Amino acid sequence: MDTTVANTGTEGKTWGGGNKPLKASYGKMMMWFFIVSDALTFSGFLAAYGFSRFKFIGSWPIADEVFTHIPFFHGSFPMIYVAFMTFVLIMSSVTMVLAVDAGHHMQKSKVTFYMFLTIIGGLIFVGSQAWEWGTFIKGDYGAVQTKGGNILQFGEYVTVDGKEKFKRVAVEDFAKVSTSERVQHERKTGIWFSSESALPMFTVNDVYAGLEAHSNVLVRTQTINEEGEKTVLSREESLKQIKNNGQLYVKGANLKVNEYGTSLFADFFFFITGFHGFHVFSGVVINIIIFFNVILGTYERRGSYEMVEKVGLYWHFVDLVWVFVFTFFYLV
Amino acid sequence: MAHAEHKLEILRGLIKFKSNTQKIWGVLILLSIITAVEVVLGIYKPEALMGKVIGMKVLNWIFIILTIVKAYYITWDFMHMRDETAALRRMVVWTAIFLICYLIFILLQEGGYIEGVYSTGYVKKDF
Numbered sequence: 066m067d068t069t070v071a072n073t074g075t076e077g078k079t080w081g082g083g084n085k086p087l088k089a090s091y092g093k094m095m096m097w098f099f100i101v102s103d104a105l106t107f108s109g110f111l112a113a114y115g116f117s118r119f120k121f122i123g124s125w126p127i128a129d130e131v132f133t134h135i136p137f138f139h140g141s142f143p144m145i146y147v148a149f150m151t152f153v154l155i156m157s158s159v160t161m162v163l164a165v166d167a168g169h170h171m172q173k174s175k176v177t178f179y180m181f182l183t184i185i186g187g188l189i190f191v192g193s194q195a196w197e198w199g200t201f202i203k204g205d206y207g208a209v210q211t212k213g214g215n216i217l218q219f220g221e222y223v224t225v226d227g228k229e230k231f232k233r234v235a236v237e238d239f240a241k242v243s244t245s246e247r248v249q250h251e252r253k254t255g256i257w258f259s260s261e262s263a264l265p266m267f268t269v270n271d272v273y274a275g276l277e278a279h280s281n282v283l284v285r286t287q288t289i290n291e292e293g294e295k296t297v298l299s300r301e302e303s304l305k306q307i308k309n310n311g312q313l314y315v316k317g318a319n320l321k322v323n324e325y326g327t328s329l330f331a332d333f334f335f336f337i338t339g340f341h342g343f344h345v346f347s348g349v350v351i352n353i354i355i356f357f358n359v360i361l362g363t364y365e366r367r368g369s370y371e372m373v374e375k376v377g378l379y380w381h382f383v384d385l386v387w388v389f390v391f392t393f394f395y396l397v
Numbered sequence: 398m399a400h401a402e403h404k405l406e407i408l409r410g411l412i413k414f415k416s417n418t419q420k421i422w423g424v425l426i427l428l429s430i431i432t433a434v435e436v437v438l439g440i441y442k443p444e445a446l447m448g449k450v451i452g453m454k455v456l457n458w459i460f461i462i463l464t465i466v467k468a469y470y471i472t473w474d475f476m477h478m479r480d481e482t483a484a485l486r487r488m489v490v491w492t493a494i495f496l497i498c499y500l501i502f503i504l505l506q507e508g509g510y511i512e513g514v515y516s517t518g519y520v521k522k523d524f
Contacts, residue, residue, distance in 0.1 A: 086482070086484060087481075087482050087484055087485040088481075088482050088485075089481060089482070089485055094485070097485070097489050098489075100489070101489055101492060101493050104493050104497070105493065105496055105497070105500075108493075108496075108497040108500060108501070109500065112497075112500045112501050112504040112505070113504065115501065115504060115505050115508065116504040116505065116507060116508040117508065118508070119505050119508030119509045119511075119512055120508045120511045120512050120515070121512070122509075122512055123512075123516065129439070129440075143439075143440060144436050144439050144440055145436075148432060148433075148436040151432055152429065152432065155425065155428050155429070155432070156425070158471065158475050159421055159422070159425045159475075161475075162421050162474075162475045163418065163421060165477075166417050166418055166421065169417075211523075211524065212524055213521075213522060213523060213524040215522070215523060215524075286523075288523075293447070310524055374477075377475075377476075378476055381471055381472075381475045381476045382476070384471060384475070385468055385471045385472065385476075388464055388467050388468055388471065389464060389468070391464075392435075392460050392461065392464040395439070396435060396439050396457075396460045397457045397460055397461070
């Protein structure tokens with residue numbers, strides 16, 4: 066006895082819901098619609114990044130100078146590590162699509178193996194992302210922030226292979242630590258709700274004293290000149306800028322300050338790669354669930370591995386987003 | 398569903414694959430080559446590509462076009478868009494493309510305008 070309406074009596078009729086004009090299952094179509102809406106979310110973020118970048122087009126940080134590290138190696142290798150991350154993600158997309166293909170042929174052991182590789186690839190990517198964040202937060206040369214929120218970096222001219230080049234100098238290598246009278250204010254020294262975060266390693270006066278003592282060190286501003294490089298100031302200008310405008314010594318990047326340039330760059334970096342990283346993380350979790358379902362034989366009994374295909378769609382989408390993040394954060 | 402037919406040609410039939418697995422590896426090679434080209438261009442930044450076309454460096458146009466090519470192959474071959482019906486494909490792709498282009502246009506236009514106000518107006522930034 067039917068207590069619910071299971072049939073409408075219109076099956077097979079054009080507008081009755083009986084035919085499937087898109088020839089795709091409900092679940093797959095919903096995954097596609099989710100992907101479209103998620104794609105719009107990501108493009109909203111990336112377009113906002115573009116907005117801020119166009120707003121500060123003459124002073125935006127140059128990505129090649131920001132992301133130059135590889136784990137376990139010293140020196141400057143722009144792009145190499147991100148290229149590796151991109152390759153890992155594309156590779157894990159490939160193993161995913163191989164798992165889907167094996168699912169179409171109902172080969173359980175192959176699906177298991179490829180799903181496993183996909184999960185490993187995802188974990189390597191998330192780990193790399195975490196390392197990249199760590200390096201970015203730690204920073205490398207340090208800089209001075211001005212009253213107007215601009216960043217002044219330091220460096221010197223050196224001759225490499227007969228060519229004069231501007232080489233960055235770390236503030237730690239020339240600043241003089243004075244016996245600062247300023248002590249970090251802690252809760253125990255005053256009323257219980259008032260305290261401050263750790264003081265910067267140097268005061269601006271320390272940096273100025275060091276700059277005065279090292280005649281080779283020059284200041285580099287955020288402004289991009291006609292050659293597409295950051296402007297380097299003369300010696301007098303350098304001293305004047307630090308003395309008159311310098312306000313805070315900053316090292317590394319967080320949501321408030323960013324030694325590489327405008328703090329918006331750091332904000333967007335954390336937000337967009339963070340949101341993407343969260344997608345990868347949830348993708349890995351979903352993949353693990355499906356992986357165990359495959360091992361348990363759920364889809365074998367169901368007679369179809371379509372669930373692997375649906376999760377695969379999501380996983381490829383994460384890869385697709387990364388392709389765009391890679392271009393707009395690291396290349397352009 | 399279990400034995401869905403796959404279309405096995407890429408590049409408008411220039412390369413035909415014998416099986417779906419072979420096509421997947423072929424697409425991987427294509428994507429890797431594109432990424433390698435991007436990285437090499439990104440590291441060396443050839444002087445010849447620094448000229449500006451429609452307000453942006455030629456190099457940046459190359460990066461964006463290569464990215465869209467990569468996105469195309471990920472969607473068409475990894476996500477099997479090639480095998481879906483034309484209606485589903487257009488519904489997903491054109492909706493997204495239209496809305497994204499619109500969004501990018503408004504935001505970049507506005508960003509450029511504000512930049513103009515900053516640099517030609519009486520706004521002091523360097524202090």
